[in-house]
Amino acid sequence: MTETRNNEIKPRLEIDAPTARDSQRTSGPQAGRERRERGTDTEGGYGGEGESRNLPPCRRKPLSTSPDTRLPMTPTVRLTDEQITFYHENGYLAVDAITTPEEIERMRAAYDEIFARQAGRDEGMQFDLAGTDEDDKTATLPQILDPRRYSEALRDTLYEANAHAIARQLLGGDAKMNGSHAIFKPAGYGAETPWHQDAAYWSPANDYHSLSVWMPLQEATPQNGCMEFVPGSHRREVAPHRHINNDPRIHGLEIVPDAVDLSGAASCPLPPGGATFHDSRTLHHTGPNRSDIPRRAFILIFGVPPTPRATPYDFPWQREEISSYTKKQARK
Numbered sequence: 142m143t144e145t146r147n148n149e150i151k152p153r154l155e156i157d158a159p160t161a162r163d164s165q166r167t168s169g170p171q172a173g174r175e176r177r178e179r180g181t182d183t184e185g186g187y188g189g190e191g192e193s194r195n196l197p198p199c200r201r202k203p204l205s206t207s208p209d210t211r212l213p214m215t216p217t218v219r220l221t222d223e224q225i226t227f228y229h230e231n232g233y234l235a236v237d238a239i240t241t242p243e244e245i246e247r248m249r250a251a252y253d254e255i256f257a258r259q260a261g262r263d264e265g266m267q268f269d270l271a272g273t274d275e276d277d278k279t280a281t282l283p284q285i286l287d288p289r290r291y292s293e294a295l296r297d298t299l300y301e302a303n304a305h306a307i308a309r310q311l312l313g314g315d316a317k318m319n320g321s322h323a324i325f326k327p328a329g330y331g332a333e334t335p336w337h338q339d340a341a342y343w344s345p346a347n348d349y350h351s352l353s354v355w356m357p358l359q360e361a362t363p364q365n366g367c368m369e370f371v372p373g374s375h376r377r378e379v380a381p382h383r384h385i386n387n388d389p390r391i392h393g394l395e396i397v398p399d400a401v402d403l404s405g406a407a408s409c410p411l412p413p414g415g416a417t418f419h420d421s422r423t424l425h426h427t428g429p430n431r432s433d434i435p436r437r438a439f440i441l442i443f444g445v446p447p448t449p450r451a452t453p454y455d456f457p458w459q460r461e462e463i464s465s466y467t468k469k470q471a472r473k
């Protein structure tokens with residue numbers, strides 16, 4: 142795992158005090174039906190410690206947010222022009238706070254509950270991203286697709302409203318939420334999510350204009366598996382991927398070893414409720430969880446309609462997959 146520091150400038154996120162106390166809550170954007178191209182992970186990790194003045198910008202102290210425990214659906218954040226420029230130049234952006242500590246607490250309880258009851262496992266929506274996903278094996282990187290469907294506390298949140306508002310700033314006003322997933326790294330043995338581009342999971346017939354919002358429900362550190370990105374990699378083509386360990390029984394993908402240059406990677410430790418945004422082609426990674434606390438990440442995906450490619454990519458890894466995830470999907 143590359144040990145690099147994020148020396149990029151990341152301006153602070155502007156946060157307005159939530160004022161809306163609407164009791165008339167409207168439904169948030171509806172997740173699309175789960176499809177294979179829902180994506181499967183999003184991650185990265187490593188980092189560095191230091192005095193606060195020397196911390197990478199994405200490790201700054203979280204901004205204070207309203208103690209109000211209500212969940213206003215009105216967005217409370219807005220990116221600055223500098224942040225928008227940073228995202229388009231680098232293919233990722235880290236922000237300090239995208240929701241309140243109170244909402245994080247509620248979501249963390251709901252998140253732990255749906256993993257504990259193995260929500261979605263029977264329907265192929267929960268599986269081990271990094272292993273062969275056999276029922277008698279402990280999953281080292283369990284994932285739930287569309288966790289919003291399994292817990293009300295994960296739907297129509299301030300997180301969602303703010304993520305959507307920021308996605309509209311970055312992608313355009315017609316950006317819609319296309320999916321969500323939850324990736325859990327158990328304390329002490331949670332597996333690495335290898336370097337990959339999310340577009341490698343999606344249809345080779347399209348160029349996507351999409352981003353993933355990755356929010357930890359506790360602090361995300363180099364020790365427990367925070368996000369790591371290769372700046373500017375969103376401008377590259379989709380690189381050759383394969384299934385983890387070159388084992389098509391494993392759903393998770395990894396860049397073919399030595400196929401791309403991963404130098405210059407930037408790590409983004411975050412406080413709970415901070416978030417990173419990354420393009421569907423941005424190379425990213427999270428390390429294993431070597432800490433004694435679980436690492437929970439809740440990811441939302443937004444996009445505008447993709448552009449059909451004149452010549453589709455050839456993604457042989459998608460034809461090779463024989464994972465239990467694929468088998469369960471095929472039975473649906």
Ligand code: NI
Pocket residue numbers: 181182183184337338339425
């Ligand atoms: Ni990913």
